[in-house]
Amino acid sequence: MSLINENFLKLSDNYLFAEIARRVSEYKLSKPESKLVRLGIGDVTRALPQVCVEAMHKAVDEMGDAASFRGYGPEQGYDFLRKAIIANDFAPRGVELDADEVFISDGAKSDCGNIGDILSPYCRVAVTDPVYPVYIDSNMMSGRELVLLRADEKAAFTPALPETRPDVIYLCYPNNPTGIALNRDQLKLWVDYARENGSIIIFDAAYEAFIQEDGIPHSIYEIAGAKEVAIEIRSFSKTAGFTGVRAGCTIVPKAIRLRSDDGRTISLNALWNRRQCTKFNGTSYISQRAAEAIYSPEGKSQTKAIIAYYMRNASLMRERLQKLGLQVYGGVNAPYLWVKCPASMGSWEFFDLLLNRLEIVTTPGAGFGSAGEGFIRITAFGNYEDCVEAMDRLSDYLK
Amino acid sequence: MSLINENFLKLSDNYLFAEIARRVSEYKLSKPESKLVRLGIGDVTRALPQVCVEAMHKAVDEMGDAASFRGYGPEQGYDFLRKAIIANDFAPRGVELDADEVFISDGAKSDCGNIGDILSPYCRVAVTDPVYPVYIDSNMMSGRELVLLRADEKAAFTPALPETRPDVIYLCYPNNPTGIALNRDQLKLWVDYARENGSIIIFDAAYEAFIQEDGIPHSIYEIAGAKEVAIEIRSFSKTAGFTGVRAGCTIVPKAIRLRSDDGRTISLNALWNRRQCTKFNGTSYISQRAAEAIYSPEGKSQTKAIIAYYMRNASLMRERLQKLGLQVYGGVNAPYLWVKCPASMGSWEFFDLLLNRLEIVTTPGAGFGSAGEGFIRITAFGNYEDCVEAMDRLSDYLK
Numbered sequence: 001m002s003l004i005n006e007n008f009l010k011l012s013d014n015y016l017f018a019e020i021a022r023r024v025s026e027y028k029l030s031k032p033e034s035k036l037v038r039l040g041i042g043d044v045t046r047a048l049p050q051v052c053v054e055a056m057h058k059a060v061d062e063m064g065d066a067a068s069f070r071g072y073g074p075e076q077g078y079d080f081l082r083k084a085i086i087a088n089d090f091a092p093r094g095v096e097l098d099a100d101e102v103f104i105s106d107g108a109k110s111d112c113g114n115i116g117d118i119l120s121p122y123c124r125v126a127v128t129d130p131v132y133p134v135y136i137d138s139n140m141m142s143g144r145e146l147v148l149l150r151a152d153e154k155a156a157f158t159p160a161l162p163e164t165r166p167d168v169i170y171l172c173y174p175n176n177p178t179g180i181a182l183n184r185d186q187l188k189l190w191v192d193y194a195r196e197n198g199s200i201i202i203f204d205a206a207y208e209a210f211i212q213e214d215g216i217p218h219s220i221y222e223i224a225g226a227k228e229v230a231i232e233i234r235s236f237s238k239t240a241g242f243t244g245v246r247a248g249c250t251i252v253p254k255a256i257r258l259r260s261d262d263g264r265t266i267s268l269n270a271l272w273n274r275r276q277c278t279k280f281n282g283t284s285y286i287s288q289r290a291a292e293a294i295y296s297p298e299g300k301s302q303t304k305a306i307i308a309y310y311m312r313n314a315s316l317m318r319e320r321l322q323k324l325g326l327q328v329y330g331g332v333n334a335p336y337l338w339v340k341c342p343a344s345m346g347s348w349e350f351f352d353l354l355l356n357r358l359e360i361v362t363t364p365g366a367g368f369g370s371a372g373e374g375f376i377r378i379t380a381f382g383n384y385e386d387c388v389e390a391m392d393r394l395s396d397y398l399k
Numbered sequence: 400m401s402l403i404n405e406n407f408l409k410l411s412d413n414y415l416f417a418e419i420a421r422r423v424s425e426y427k428l429s430k431p432e433s434k435l436v437r438l439g440i441g442d443v444t445r446a447l448p449q450v451c452v453e454a455m456h457k458a459v460d461e462m463g464d465a466a467s468f469r470g471y472g473p474e475q476g477y478d479f480l481r482k483a484i485i486a487n488d489f490a491p492r493g494v495e496l497d498a499d500e501v502f503i504s505d506g507a508k509s510d511c512g513n514i515g516d517i518l519s520p521y522c523r524v525a526v527t528d529p530v531y532p533v534y535i536d537s538n539m540m541s542g543r544e545l546v547l548l549r550a551d552e553k554a555a556f557t558p559a560l561p562e563t564r565p566d567v568i569y570l571c572y573p574n575n576p577t578g579i580a581l582n583r584d585q586l587k588l589w590v591d592y593a594r595e596n597g598s599i600i601i602f603d604a605a606y607e608a609f610i611q612e613d614g615i616p617h618s619i620y621e622i623a624g625a626k627e628v629a630i631e632i633r634s635f636s637k638t639a640g641f642t643g644v645r646a647g648c649t650i651v652p653k654a655i656r657l658r659s660d661d662g663r664t665i666s667l668n669a670l671w672n673r674r675q676c677t678k679f680n681g682t683s684y685i686s687q688r689a690a691e692a693i694y695s696p697e698g699k700s701q702t703k704a705i706i707a708y709y710m711r712n713a714s715l716m717r718e719r720l721q722k723l724g725l726q727v728y729g730g731v732n733a734p735y736l737w738v739k740c741p742a743s744m745g746s747w748e749f750f751d752l753l754l755n756r757l758e759i760v761t762t763p764g765a766g767f768g769s770a771g772e773g774f775i776r777i778t779a780f781g782n783y784e785d786c787v788e789a790m791d792r793l794s795d796y797l798k
Contacts, residue, residue: 002660003566003599005517008670009659015676043470053463056685057456063643064452071442071642106505106645106683113678114513117540118404121520137677141516167402200402243470244462244684246505260408261401271407277414278536279512284505284683285643286455 007143016133016367017041020351027355037390039378040361042176042336044241046309048290049302052240055293059286073282076273077104077249081288084295085249089234095221101269103250103276104291106283107242108206108235111250113138114279115202115231118271119168126166128159130177130368130375132204135170151178152371153340157329158186165197171220172204174211177368177377178338179330181216187223194229200256200268201230206248209239209307211333227253231268238335238381240294240303247287310335313387314380320391324398337378338365342398347373358393406542415532415766416440419750426754436789438777439760441575441735443640445708447689448701451639454692458685472681475672476503476648480687483694484648488633494620500668502649502675503690505682506641507605507634510649512537513678514601514630517670518567525565527558529576529767529774531603534569550577551770552739556728557585564596570619571603573610576767576776577737578729580615586622593628599655599667600629605647608638608706610732626652630667637734637780639693639702646686709734712786713779719790723797734779737764741797746772757792 020040028034047053062068076082082102090097105111112134121142127135129148139146147166149159157180162169171190174181182190194201203220211218220226232251236242256268293299314331321328327340339362341350347364354360354376365375380387419439427433461467475481481501489496504510511533520541526534528547538545546565548558556579561568570589573580581589593600602619610617619625631650635641655667692698713730720727726739738761740749746763753759753775764774779786 001519001521002665003519003522003597003657004659004665004667004670005519006660008517008673009661009663009665011673041471045465045468045470047465047468048462050463053459056459056462060452060455060459063447063455064449066444066446069444069446069640069643071444071640072440073643107680109680110678118407120400120402120404122400123402134677141674141677198402241468241470243680244468244472246680246683258402260403261405264408266401266403266408268403271403274407274410275540278533278540279509281506281508281642281645284645284686286685287683 005141007141011137011140016363019367020361020363023352023355024361034359036359036361037382037386037393038361039382039387039390040363042238042379042381043243044238044381045383046241046306048241048245049294049299049306051293051296051299051302052245052290055289056286059289063285070285073285073288075277075280075282076100077102077283078285078288081292084292088295090219090221093219093222095219097221097251098254100273101251101253103252103272104283104288105248105250106246106287107237108204108233108248109134111233111248112202112204114275115233115250115272116142116144117275117279118268119200123167126162126169128170128172128175129370130365130372131170132172132176133368148369150371156180157338158182161189161193166199168200168202169194170202170204172206174207174334175330175336176207176334177336177363177365177372179332179334179336180338181211181213181333183215184217184223187217187220191220191223191226191229195225199229201226203230203232205232206235207238207334208234209303210311210335212311213333216333221251221253227255229256231256236291236294239307240291241306242287242291245287245290247283247291309384310380313382313384316384317378317380317387317391320395324395331380335380337380339376339378341374341376344374347376350376358390358397360390360393404540406540410536410539415762418766419760419762422751422754423760433758435758435760436781436785436792437760438781438786438789439762441637441778441780442642443637443780444782445640445705447640447644448693448698448705450692450695450698450701451644451689454688455685458688462684469684472684472687474676474679474681475499476501476682477684477687480691483691487694489618489620492618492621494618496620496650497653499672500650500652502651502671503682503687504647504649505645505686506636507603507632507647508533510632510647511601511603513674514632514649514671515541515543516674516678517667518599522566525561525568527569527571528769529764529771530569531571531575532767547768549770555579556737557581560588560592565598567599567601568593569601569603571605573606573733574729574735575606575733576735576762576764576771578731578733578735579737580610580612580732582614583616583622586616586619590619590622590625590628594624598628600625602629602631604631605634606637606733607633608702609710609734611710612732615732620650620652626654628655630655635690635693638706639690640705641686641690644686644689646682646690708783709779712781712783715783716777716779716786716790719794723794730779736777736779738775738777740773740775743773746775749775757789757796759789759792
């Protein structure tokens with residue numbers, strides 16, 4: 001018997017962003033003077049909000065003085081942050097949560113990957129296609145059976161309810177990569193389905209702060225009954241530029257009660273708490289103070305300004321791409337534009353054309369699953385000037 | 400079929416430190432004016448080294464300016480830190496490592512828990528008794544078979560080589576909880592055993608910075624051949640007071656090559672890299688800059704002073720406890736004292752006596768496994784004055 005987790009051997013070798021990096025660096029080697037505009041990876045470019053900078057300076061000073069030094073914090077996160085999250089992100093939307101239903105993480109990706117620890121390896125897991133690859137890879141590592149829910153252009157990027165019941169359903173709205181958001185009725189369909197079928201939903205709300213339109217739920221718990229079936233994973237990465245600071249949170253409501261094989265009623269909240277107490281030692285105190293600062297009045301206005309900056313990029317690019325006759329989705333309630341490749345080009349073909357002719361880096365849709373073929377993803381996280389420059393190059397080329 | 404990971408239901412309900420906290424708060428309720436001296440949980444009390452404070456202020460300012468802002472870092476950690484670790488912790492001990500064998504973590508506990516992701520759930524895992532509970536609980540969560548290696552007083556707290564071959568062996572030296580360190584020959588026995596038997600060693604070196612004596616390896620890689628069989632988990636938590644800052648590292652040498660079921664040769668380094676890229680998004684940039692600062696000349700002298708402070712506590716308590724006729728182990732190369740309960744008392748009995756009569760909080764040895772019965776663990780991480788106070792109370796009581 002082998003000592004390794006053999007499931008790893010079934011993972012595809014090529015990680016999407018590694019392949020993009022390879023092609024980009026190959027191009028740069030051939031043209032060292034090139035001025036690439038990077039609209040590929042979903043990383044932010046604006047500075048941290050000043051309230052966060054100030055809060056971190058203060059926290060650092062506390063740590064430098066034995067009288068105010070903080071060692072191990074609670075594995076679940078500090079109450080000051082858990083309560084700020086509830087008071088600002090949930091209570092105003094009519095969602096009541098207890099502090100012990102909120103778990104502070106070192107970022108959404110960790111919890112997206114680790115949440116499977118508390119679920120059976122025999123669960124059948126449904127994910128959309130196209131999809132954020134972490135849902136697929138982390139479940140393959142545990143040997144779980146995957147079901148793809150097609151969310152292509154014909155389906156308006158909104159998957160139909162599954163024909164055979166999955167145990168676990170990953171939903172990400174506003175969606176990465178398509179930028180599509182679900183309205184209340186669309187999201188209610190999934191909550192009702194999970195309730196009727198005894199499925200669990202893992203709801204990735206990493207982009208909720210980018211929602212601009214009314215009627216789009218920011219949290220799945222805005223839908224009645226969701227607390228009994230849904231875990232929600234949230235992030236400060238895109239909301240406030242925390243990609244390098246590392247903080248997020250995961251909501252595991254105590255109302256999720258599952259049946260064990262011997263007929264007991266088990267709380268998923270208790271299992272996740274046990275998982276975190278055993279395999280995690282809390283998020284940096286300094287990062288938690290930075291996250292708390294987002295919820296101050298200044299913090300709210302500063303993060304709002306950053307989001308407005310990115311969404312101006314999104315609008316600009318959306319408008320200009322449409323003027324060029326391209327079919328564009330997303331970019332209204334999400335920082336991602338999902339652009340149909342012209343002239344029936346394939347994803348990688350259009351990606352290569354944009355890279356080699358126009359020196360614009362994007363993400364080929366096929367990298368997010370076969371239903372992403374024929375599309376590219378453009379992110380709005382760049383500098384405004386770079387977005388304008390990219391659109392100018394494209395206009396010149398296509399005219 | 401249940402949706403949950405049923406292995407969680409086999410975990411013991413009572414987490415040691417939760418039970419201690421319960422008894423302490425019960426006592427405080429009954430005697431609100433009590434002046435407890437806490438020598439229980441292994442958390443540090445000194446302030447962060449000033450070099451770390453300065454490095455973090457600088458990093459925070461970088462994050463507050465778009466020109467120097469850093470978003471997602473490498474999942475494996477920044478090269479500046481990986482290289483500093485190699486140059487300072489390994490190269491001077493004759494251990495050569497490549498930067499891509501060093502993975503920066505958000506702390507040793509995360510990696511101790513997560514390392515199992517790359518190993519087969521069918522591995523037989525050996526841990527010592529007494530033991531740091533995370534090794535047991537994290538493996539039970541994956542359903543692995545556990546073998547206990549008795550490391551009690553009769554065995555000089557050093558387990559004998561196992562009679563039946565385990566696939567994976569957890570070793571922690573200097574040891575938590577017993578404070579025992581292994582010399583070169585003792586550690587070589589294990590490396591040789593693993594090499595001869597095709598086992599993997601997971602070596603927890605969280606307390607290496609406390610080693611005072613010559614001839615005690617700080618890294619398992621000081622033993623010839625260890626790179627082919629051992630993963631080493633390291634921490635800045637105790638070395639430099641990072642319990643609230645969250646940074647550590649894990650070494651997965653590329654020389655560890657295992658056979659897959661279909662006969663391929665698999666690199667554990669590649670599997671761990673894939674695991675981290677999928678389920679982790681890197682350690683806070685600010686924490687990584689703080690860790691880097693430890694290796695500057697000022698950083699070295701400041702951390703040395705902090706360690707000397709704690710080790711003075713350890714010596715003081717060791718001496719005074721011995722003068723009182725108590726049998727004491729550890730405290731020479733480790734911040735932990737492993738104290739035999741007097742008069743054949745049980746662990747919890749002595750714990751309760753110290754709490755209720757002397758208002759001293761310790762950790763009952765039985766909480767670390769049945770072979771810890773009859774001992775308590777005392778940590779040297781408190782204030783010097785508190786350590787003196789605790790010893791005075793004990794002297795008054797026992798005289």
